[in-house]
Amino acid sequence: xxxxxxxxxxxxxxxxxxxxxxxxxxxxxxxxxxxxxxxxxxxxxxxxxxxxxxxxxxxxxxxxxxxxxxxxxxxxxxxxxxxxxxxxxxxxxxxxxxxxxxxxxxxxxxxxxxxxxxxxxxxxxxxxxxxxxxxxxxxxxxxxxxxxxxxxxxxxxxxxxxxxxxxxxxxxxxxxxxxxxxxxxxxxxxxxxxxxxxxxxxxxxxxxxxxxxxxxxxxxxxxxxxxxxxxxxxxxxxxxxxxxxxxxxxxxxxxxxxxxxxxxxxxxxxxxxxxxxxxxxxxxxxxxxxxxxxxxxxxxxxxxxxxxxxxxxxxxxxxxxxxxxxxxxxxxxxxxxxxxxxxxxxxxxxxxxxxxxxxxxxxxxxxxxxxxxxxxxxxxxxxxxxxxxxxxxxxxxxxxxxxxxxxxxxxxxxxxxxxxxxxxxxxxxxxxxxxxxxxxxxxxxxxxxxxxxxxxxxxxxxxxxxxxxxxxxxxxxxxxxxxxxxxxxxxxxxxxxxxxxxxxxxxxxxxxxx
Amino acid sequence: xxxxxxxxxxxxxxxxxxxxxxxxxxxxxxxxxxxxxxxxxxxxxxxxxxxxxxxxxxxxxxxxxxxxxxxxxxxxxxxxxxxxxxxxxxxxxxxxxxxxxxxxxxxxxxxxxxxxxxxxxxxxxxxxxxxxxxxxxxxxxxxxxxxxxxxxxxxxxxxxxxxxxxxxxxxxxxxxxxxxxxxxxxxxxxxxxxxxxxxxxxxxxxxxxxxxxxxxxxxxxxxxxxxxxxxxxxxxxxxxxxxxxxxxxxxxxxxxxxxxxxxxxxxxxxxxxxxxxxxxxxxxxxxxxxxxxxxxxxxxxxxxxxxxxxxxxxxxxxxxxxxxxxxxxxxxxxxxxxxxxxxxxxxxxxxxxxxxxxxxxxxxxxxxxxxxxxxxxxxxxxxxxxxxxxxxxxxxxxxxxxxxxxxxxxxxxxxxxxxxx
Numbered sequence: 001x002x003x004x005x006x007x008x009x010x011x012x013x014x015x016x017x018x019x020x021x022x023x024x025x026x027x028x029x030x031x032x033x034x035x036x037x038x039x040x041x042x043x044x045x046x047x048x049x050x051x052x053x054x055x056x057x058x059x060x061x062x063x064x065x066x067x068x069x070x071x072x073x074x075x076x077x078x079x080x081x082x083x084x085x086x087x088x089x090x091x092x093x094x095x096x097x098x099x100x101x102x103x104x105x106x107x108x109x110x111x112x113x114x115x116x117x118x119x120x121x122x123x124x125x126x127x128x129x130x131x132x133x134x135x136x137x138x139x140x141x142x143x144x145x146x147x148x149x150x151x152x153x154x155x156x157x158x159x160x161x162x163x164x165x166x167x168x169x170x171x172x173x174x175x176x177x178x179x180x181x182x183x184x185x186x187x188x189x190x191x192x193x194x195x196x197x198x199x200x201x202x203x204x205x206x207x208x209x210x211x212x213x214x215x216x217x218x219x220x221x222x223x224x225x226x227x228x229x230x231x232x233x234x235x236x237x238x239x240x241x242x243x244x245x246x247x248x249x250x251x252x253x254x255x256x257x258x259x260x261x262x263x264x265x266x267x268x269x270x271x272x273x274x275x276x277x278x279x280x281x282x283x284x285x286x287x288x289x290x291x292x293x294x295x296x297x298x299x300x301x302x303x304x305x306x307x308x309x310x311x312x313x314x315x316x317x318x319x320x321x322x323x324x325x326x327x328x329x330x331x332x333x334x335x336x337x338x339x340x341x342x343x344x345x346x347x348x349x350x351x352x353x354x355x356x357x358x359x360x361x362x363x364x365x366x367x368x369x370x371x372x373x374x375x376x377x378x379x380x381x382x383x384x385x386x387x388x389x390x391x392x393x394x395x396x397x398x399x400x401x402x403x404x405x406x407x408x409x410x411x412x413x414x415x416x417x418x419x420x421x422x423x424x425x426x427x428x429x430x431x432x433x434x435x436x437x438x439x440x441x442x443x444x445x446x447x448x449x450x451x452x453x454x455x456x457x458x459x460x461x462x463x464x465x466x467x468x469x470x471x472x473x474x475x476x477x478x479x480x481x482x483x484x485x486x487x488x489x490x491x492x493x494x495x496x497x498x499x500x501x502x503x504x505x506x507x508x509x510x511x512x513x514x
Numbered sequence: 515x516x517x518x519x520x521x522x523x524x525x526x527x528x529x530x531x532x533x534x535x536x537x538x539x540x541x542x543x544x545x546x547x548x549x550x551x552x553x554x555x556x557x558x559x560x561x562x563x564x565x566x567x568x569x570x571x572x573x574x575x576x577x578x579x580x581x582x583x584x585x586x587x588x589x590x591x592x593x594x595x596x597x598x599x600x601x602x603x604x605x606x607x608x609x610x611x612x613x614x615x616x617x618x619x620x621x622x623x624x625x626x627x628x629x630x631x632x633x634x635x636x637x638x639x640x641x642x643x644x645x646x647x648x649x650x651x652x653x654x655x656x657x658x659x660x661x662x663x664x665x666x667x668x669x670x671x672x673x674x675x676x677x678x679x680x681x682x683x684x685x686x687x688x689x690x691x692x693x694x695x696x697x698x699x700x701x702x703x704x705x706x707x708x709x710x711x712x713x714x715x716x717x718x719x720x721x722x723x724x725x726x727x728x729x730x731x732x733x734x735x736x737x738x739x740x741x742x743x744x745x746x747x748x749x750x751x752x753x754x755x756x757x758x759x760x761x762x763x764x765x766x767x768x769x770x771x772x773x774x775x776x777x778x779x780x781x782x783x784x785x786x787x788x789x790x791x792x793x794x795x796x797x798x799x800x801x802x803x804x805x806x807x808x809x810x811x812x813x814x815x816x817x818x819x820x821x822x823x824x825x826x827x828x829x830x831x832x833x834x835x836x837x838x839x840x841x842x843x844x845x846x847x848x849x850x851x852x853x854x855x856x857x858x859x860x861x862x863x864x865x866x867x868x869x870x871x872x873x874x875x876x877x878x879x880x881x882x883x884x885x886x887x888x889x890x891x892x893x894x895x896x897x898x899x900x901x902x903x904x905x906x907x908x909x910x911x912x913x914x915x916x917x918x919x920x921x922x923x924x925x926x927x928x929x930x931x932x933x934x935x
Contacts, residue, residue: 414628422631422925422926426926478924480924499641502641505628506627507626
């Protein structure tokens with residue numbers, strides 16, 4: 001059974017609700033695919049407001065736009081250069097929005113807090129929010145009112161959805177994204193693509209040369225591989241790349257492979273160092289500064305993502321070197337194209353990264369990746385002449401992973417709830433700080449208590465993020481060495497998922513041993 | 515091949531489910547244990563403030579804190595056996611299904627509550643509230659009569675008041691009949707065994723079993739008490755400096771100090787006694803195994819460097835905060851410095867004597883043992899020398915807490931610039 005096939009992720013004693021035709025009929029489910037609905041809605045909004053810029057709210061908004069842009073049947077013709085994520089609007093040049101028509105797009109809205117927070121930020125960026133003629137909000141599906149936070153005007157495709165209908169829409173959107181290739185994942189990551197001409201086992205053997213790897217299957221039976229890199233000598237960053245104080249251990253450091261087509265995988269290197277708050281004089285190398293642009297230097301969030309991008313280039317080196325060991329005849333790497341080149345046609349580009357890295361020089365990044373690929377190939381080929389031992393990883397079935405994913409999610413929610421309760425008890429008021437998640441190190445500790453290996457835990461992150469059960473943030477934390485850092489944190493994705501997990505935990509208890 | 519998200523299928527399962535069944539059975543099993551305890555006429559360690567006249571006929575009520583600890587302890591043992599035996603339960607795709615009583619030699623459901631750190635220790639709660647709050651609301655709505663929850667007359671609608679008592683809501687004349695429907699063979703075995711053991715425990719022993727489980731949680735709980743008392747230090751320092759009353763602050767601080775001392779030192783004896791009674795009376799091998807797995811021995815909990823290191827400051831803080839609170843009382847009640855006419859005055863006279871003795875025992879010097887020597891004549895003003903000593907000790911305590919509870923501080927975002935008030 002594959003991850004996407006599991007019929008009861010929340011416990012094998014529970015039945016599958018009959019999501020058949022009758023319940024669909026009662027809840028007014030339409031036969032039009034959700035992709036078409038969103039496409040129609042967004043196209044109409046673009047036509048209506050003629051925006052110069054689209055601001056997408058958080059991660060799913062970007063993923064949806066990418067799905068629509070890459071839809072072969074009817075691509076949404078909208079350039080990435082005119083899209084920005086709500087997470088990084090403060091990294092933009094001051095005149096970016098000046099005199100521009102802006103469309104804020106979110107796929108779903110329940111309390112409207114995220115959009116409200118975004119609208120609050122805009123005046124400081126030179127946008128006059130009170131002027132109804134230049135900022136417009138478009139939300140695909142809106143929950144029936146749950147609070148008074150929605151104080152702005154908006155257009156919607158679905159409005160006043162009941163909790164059940166709202167949940168259903170959310171599920172349909174997540175399904176759509178999964179079928180488009182787990183796009184939730186790669187909205188902020190670079191990627192290269194590899195076409196295999198050898199057996200999958202040979203490929204896996206190469207990946208396990210100096211790391212542990214887990215294979216699992218996601219929606220549409222896509223094969224996924226999570227390669228986990230230990231904090232050993234072979235997997236350190238280039239000397240001098242990061243200054244003292246940046247934390248490179250106890251953070252997410254891995255490479256994901258997601259099947260895109262038959263025998264073709266997207267290679268997605270990921271490394272999120274935690275950076276000290278208020279870090280200055282970084283990056284020191286002009287070359288890196290030129291690559292990342294001013295945005296990465298403007299604030300802590302920009303520096304965090306900048307560090308992540310540079311660190312991921314190291315991961316790319318390791319993985320391409322490992323791949324080269326199987327010999328050039330057994331695979332081919334297809335590199336991203338530079339869309340600015342006159343004769344650039346076909347293939348794929350990294351233009352979508354502009355949404356999260358507005359000042360990133362995509363051309364330079366593409367050149368870097370190309371150089372890394374060349375260098376890694378030559379080193380890898382040399383290494384390939386000598387035999388190597390593979391790192392043994394425990395074989396884990398999709399069913400085991402799905403069970404462990406839910407156990408881990410339960411623990412994450414429970415620990416966060418304990419902290420919220422404690423916060424409330426201590427301060428005598430509710431916790432209003434957002435985001436409020438756990439760091440990777442804390443989650444790895446929880447996973448270890450479930451007797452899981454690090455590589456398994458790493459794969460569970462991927463599964464939970466792909467399923468839209470877990471959402472990522474950049475958050476200020478007090479690290480265990482007393483330094484205040486910007487770090488990657490994780491929490492269950494919104495109140496709907498959280499309530500579901502709480503109910504499940506109340507009913508079936510925490511995992512064994514807790 | 516299926517392409518839909520697992521999310522689609524998991525949500526509705528939780529919307530329906532059998533939560534109500536589990537909840538009702540949990541209440542029923544707790545009512546069974548409480549009934550056994552309340553009607554037991556044999557010898558056991560009494561609770562100092564519950565006298566025979568509090569018994570209604572043959573029924574002894576259990577204070578709410580102790581009742582919650584009984585529920586917490588029971589849920590711990592129950593969950594452990596559930597985890598051990600749930601693999602034996604057949605898988606059936608029906609949300610209302612509970613495995614057949616005859617075939618299931620298993621605990622078929624966990625107690626649907628989770629453990630949370632609350633003001634003075636761990637309590638069990640679920641989305642809708644703490645167990646006693648849920649039971650009280652059901653009682654008020656006249657839905658469930660398994661318990662009779664009685665808040666004190668001065669706080670009639672607050673089941674969380676520590677003076678609230680819980681007694682059984684109905685008599686169980688035949689325990690065998692009571693458990694014969696809806697509980698599996700193993701569940702009956704566990705409940706009968708727990709009933710036989712628990713009824714021999716005094717309230718303080720039940721409380722100790724619920725409060726303590728292992729070394730790590732005990733340390734975590736003691737740190738929490740210290741951190742919670744810390745927030746009253748600055749307000750008291752300011753009030754001492756400007757000669758203002760600080761009765762409420764010193765009361766809160768004293769209650770946290772008392773809890774820290776109980777958890778680091780005092781509870782050990784009750785815990786040891788409780789474990790001994792439990793292990794002597796226990797007949798079921800499953801309960802025995804679960805008990806040993808959940809409840810570490812007193813040596814494993816308290817004979818530990820970290821806890822030993824916490825015990826000494828706990829004693830000092832208990833002495834200091836008792837002294838401070840008595841001073842705050844006599845500051846506001848000048849005439850009672852020489853009189854013990856009222857019950858409250860008697861209480862504070864005791865507190866004063868105990869605290870003075872404890873302060874001496876801890877080697878804290880420079881604190882007068884006569885209350886009249888604390889104040890400038892018959893005024894509210896505390897003598898500067900005494901005030902300086904109090905401030906010095908409070909500041910030292912503040913530094914000690916900051917240094918020794920770093921992990922707990924991080925979890926509360928205490929020094930994180932993005933958080934905290």
